[in-house]
Amino acid sequence: MSGPETDQLTPRLTPREAGVRAHAVLDEIERAVVGKRAALELVMLGVLAGGHVLIEDLPGLGKTLLARSFATVLGLDFRRIQFTPDLLPSDVTGAPFYDQRTGEMVFRPGPVFTHLLLADEINRTPPKTQAALLEAMAEGQVSVDGTTRRLPEPFVVIATDNPIEYEGTYTLPEAQLDRFLLRVRMGYLPVADEAAMLRRRLDRTTPEAVLTPLGTPAELVAMRDALERVEVDSDLVDYVVALIDGTRGNPQIQVGASPRGGLALVQLARARAVMAGRDYVVPEDVKAVAIPGLAHRVTLKPELWVRRITADDVVAGVVQRVPTPRTTPRTATQTPAQPSSGASGVPAAGKPADAPVGA
Incomplete structure (x- = not known):
């Protein structure tokens, strides 16, 4: 297509x-x-x-x-x-x-x-x-x-x-x-x-709402291509690697996340930045997608099932323990939009820019 x-x-x-x-x-x-x-x-x-x-x-x-x-x-x-x-x-x-x-x-x-x-x-x-x-x-x-x-x-x-x-x-x-x-x-x-x-x-008075198509397959490809223009600073790359490594050395985890998990975190964080109207990733983007992006990639030790500890709980603990990098905010001339605070929305839609998406 x-x-x-x-x-x-x-x-x-x-x-x-x-x-x-x-x-x-x-x-x-x-x-x-x-x-x-x-x-x-x-x-x-x-x-x-x-x-x-x-x-x-x-x-x-x-x-x-x-x-x-x-x-x-x-x-x-x-x-x-x-x-x-x-x-x-x-x-x-x-x-x-x-x-x-x-x-x-x-x-x-x-x-x-x-x-x-x-x-x-x-x-x-x-x-x-x-x-x-x-x-x-x-x-x-x-x-x-x-x-x-x-x-x-x-x-x-x-x-x-x-x-x-x-x-x-x-x-x-x-x-x-x-x-x-x-x-x-x-x-x-x-x-x-x-x-x-x-x-x-x-x-x-009908079983389901009738939705209006708003795009085409080619437009979705163009939206995906926009992610490649979202910048990820080197300190955030190190942060992603630290999170992945944190799952491998955790005593509660039998098998940690693979390198594919790091690639997933980077792309999901870029997508979250796009949803916020930004062309750069911030640490909150990585944090917000860590659990949905990593929890299904780790294998917990069997005894945790008895204690009802889930992979989501363990990954959340890893995110809490890994130090968050401090990034320098950009000026208004460097970013296409300056949301107030919250990361799932864009200014045109009146969304805040640093609240975790789906967290």
């Missing part, structure tokens, strides 16, 4: 412009997904950073609606795979079949050939089928019968995982969890927001 023609039609975006578009997308999605702005922002960070998102939560909390809403508003092709124990790898990637009219073998693409794929209950399918999807996630391509086929660009996987049902499930191993850029939990709605959701349903 990209190339010389696409580059000519899609303007080059500044980080501020990309952030304004991202907030417009979130505002539109909130017409359908009520009361989950923090979760929506985290998913948007993952989409902007060019990664895949794992949503781990209970049934009925709007995970499917969230994925479908992102596809609609971003103008992306959307497919859904309901993972079951009898699902085969060819059901995901596609397979060749015999065309009786031509007498030739013709490849029939699977649902993975799309822009945004919802992998629903990914832990309900056997490891062989999981691996077929994870290969596509890591390589952006599918190899069948010795032929490699590129997936569309952009390609985003939003996978869901039910954390409470273990019968008939195949838990994703840590090496495969590492392929997801971040993990998101939605949680129950507060009482006021749940009442507002029910009132909206009664007022519109």
Whole structure:
């Protein structure tokens, strides 16, 4: 979906412009997904950073609606795979079949050939089928019968995982969890927001809100390209490495985060800076994405399960112990926007610039 023609039609975006578009997308999605702005922002960070998102939560909390809403508003092709124990790898990637009219073998693409794929209950399918999807996630391509086929660009996987049902499930191993850029939990709605959701349903007299597409695949690629113009100072690079190293030397952690975790933190922090209308990363950006970006990449020691200590708790402790670098604020002439205080918003949307996104 990209190339010389696409580059000519899609303007080059500044980080501020990309952030304004991202907030417009979130505002539109909130017409359908009520009361989950923090979760929506985290998913948007993952989409902007060019990664895949794992949503781990209970049934009925709007995970499917969230994925479908992102596809609609971003103008992306959307497919859904309901993972079951009898699902085969060819059901995901596609397979060749015999065309009786031509007498030739013709490849029939699977649902993975799309822009945004919802992998629903990914832990309900056997490891062989999981691996077929994870290969596509890591390589952006599918190899069948010795032929490699590129997936569309952009390609985003939003996978869901039910954390409470273990019968008939195949838990994703840590090496495969590492392929997801971040993990998101939605949680129950507060009482006021749940009442507002029910009132909206009664007022519109239709099952779901009709959302307006605000972009195209090429525009999403341009928004991602804007991240490459977000500066990361050397002291922040050292800070990211210190956080990663802190997970490896922690007595509560059996296996620490891989180097892929450091790359994820950098890209997520850049995406958060874009959401704040900045072209540079601050320490608060790294802190805000540390738990969703690292907690699923570490393996805790078995005895912590009995004590009900989660990976989120341990990573939060690592963030608290690692010294935060002191950066020199830039002048107004060096930055495209000067938010007041809070990091998830842009001035045009009236958002503060240093409050943790989804924290």
